[in-house]
Amino acid sequence: MARAALGDDVFGDDPTVNLLQDRAAALLGKDAALLVPSGTMGNQVALRSHTEPGDEIIVESNSHIFLYEGGGFAALSGLSARCVDGTAGVMSPADVRAAVRPPGGLSHYPNSALLCVENTANRAGGTVVPLVRCRELGLLAREEGLAYHLDGARMFNASAAMGIEPAELAAPFDSISFCLSKGLGCPIGSLLVGSHEFIARAHRFRKMFGGGMRQAGVLAAAGLYALDHHIERLVEDHRRARVLGEGLASVPGFYVERERLVTNMVYAGIDEELGSASELVAWLADAGVLTTAVSGSSVRFVTHLDVDDAGVQQTLDACSDFVGRHRASA
Ligand SMILES: Cc1ncc(COP(=O)(O)O)c(C=O)c1O
Structure with missing residues (x-):
């Protein structure tokens, strides 16, 4: 961290941040990534980037996004949340399908815009949402015209427990947030990962939410170390x-x-x-x-x-x- 090459990341010219973002995107098999200060901000920027005010998100009833982010989905993005009860944090496709609002909606309903999955599921005990279920829900999201976000604060715990590559777990999702803090051991930092278009939009909302950081390469250096040394363990x-x-x-x-x-x-x-x-x-x-x-x-x-x-x-x-x-x- 002390030796990190630094620049101003608000202008996109911090070389260590850029390296970390490229590494995170490559690790998850996506186009691009964005460093944010916390897992909460990663999720909140993702919600705002996938939706418009008045939309509705579908989340598991005990999810972090619903319970523990200060109601940010409503306050910051003007969203309502439709909760689906999971079993050990795992939602069934039938229950998720039933939670999607009818298309057109006679203009009565909010627009179902985004489906979120949490893996591992914190409040369920750090349980894993199996890859096959992540894929099933991804197909459902596509059929229903929903974007699909993974709250992967601990996604490397999930992929390690399943014995699969992180990119395999990330593949069904349009966006993923994961934490460098928590099990990976960094003091600060999370990454939001997705397509070029998505990350370009997220960049704007990161700034709006106050998450644009200047010489953030100090933090990114810790993140690079964590990705190299703290996943396999x-x-x-x-x-x-x-x-x-x-x-x-x-x-x-x-x-x-x-x-x-x-x-x-x-x-x-x-x-x-x-x-x-x-x-x-x-x-x-x-x-x-x-x-x-x-x-x-x-x-x-x-x-x-x-x-x-x-x-x-x-x-x-x-x-x-x-x-x-x-x-x-x-
Ligand atoms: C599943 C999940 N998502 C997001 C977060 C938010 O992370 P942060 O504390 O970095 O905001 C947490 C934190 O515990 C979490 O457990």
């Missing part, structure tokens, strides 16, 4: 998450859906009598383990490149101690 995070999940499943009062242990996340439910999820999170923080409460009784654990085997054991020990504390005070 994601399977280690998956192995550790499985060890952690299996271990937590055997801690009394902890519940884990083992079939959802496919990538780098573990969602564990805890018995009410042990305490609340936020009490567990505070306990773990004291033991040096950072986690997130996702409901009153459920905690999310994520493995990543800073978590080693000893860290997994430390987590399991701290959870066992949490149960022991309860038993001692009961």
Whole structure:
């Protein structure tokens, strides 16, 4: 990062950013890419670029775009969202088809414009949307005249878990956003990837949304390093998450859906009598383990490149101690 060649990326002349964008596009088998500060901005710029105000997007009910982006689809792009319940984050083609508004719509309906898929599906536990389903939904989107976006914040976790090339996973989609932060380990940065025309339009909305950065090559250099060094090792995070999940499943009062242990996340439910999820999170923080409460009784654990085997054991020990504390005070 310190040695990165820099320019002004708002003018498109930062060589390190251009290198990263070209690499990202090539990696996903698309024409072009655009560096943005966050996964949220990647998604929001994609939504705005694919739609016009008054359009409707189709999203999975627990998707990040719907739940966790501050309602940006409505505030920034004037969109409504039609939610489809998935199973472990995976929507069925029949349900998606039923969510598409009738063409013409007697001018009553909003215009269904865009279908979004999240892979891996964060709130479902880091589950994978299988390639065949991504393709089926892509065909459906084409038939229905919808654009097709992948919220691939963790798409490399998905492709690693499926044992396929990232470009294969990206192929059915018109656009993809992926994060350099999270499992790839960068402090900042996401990429939006798609056709030349799409990225040209996205460039305008990135500026409008305040995401045009100047000497951003400092960040792009970290991104290039991450693409070179941190993709192949994601399977280690998956192995550790499985060890952690299996271990937590055997801690009394902890519940884990083992079939959802496919990538780098573990969602564990805890018995009410042990305490609340936020009490567990505070306990773990004291033991040096950072986690997130996702409901009153459920905690999310994520493995990543800073978590080693000893860290997994430390987590399991701290959870066992949490149960022991309860038993001692009961
Ligand atoms: C599926 C998904 N999409 C998008 C994002 C947004 O990324 P960022 O935090 O960089 O805005 C996240 C963040 O957790 C996510 O889980």
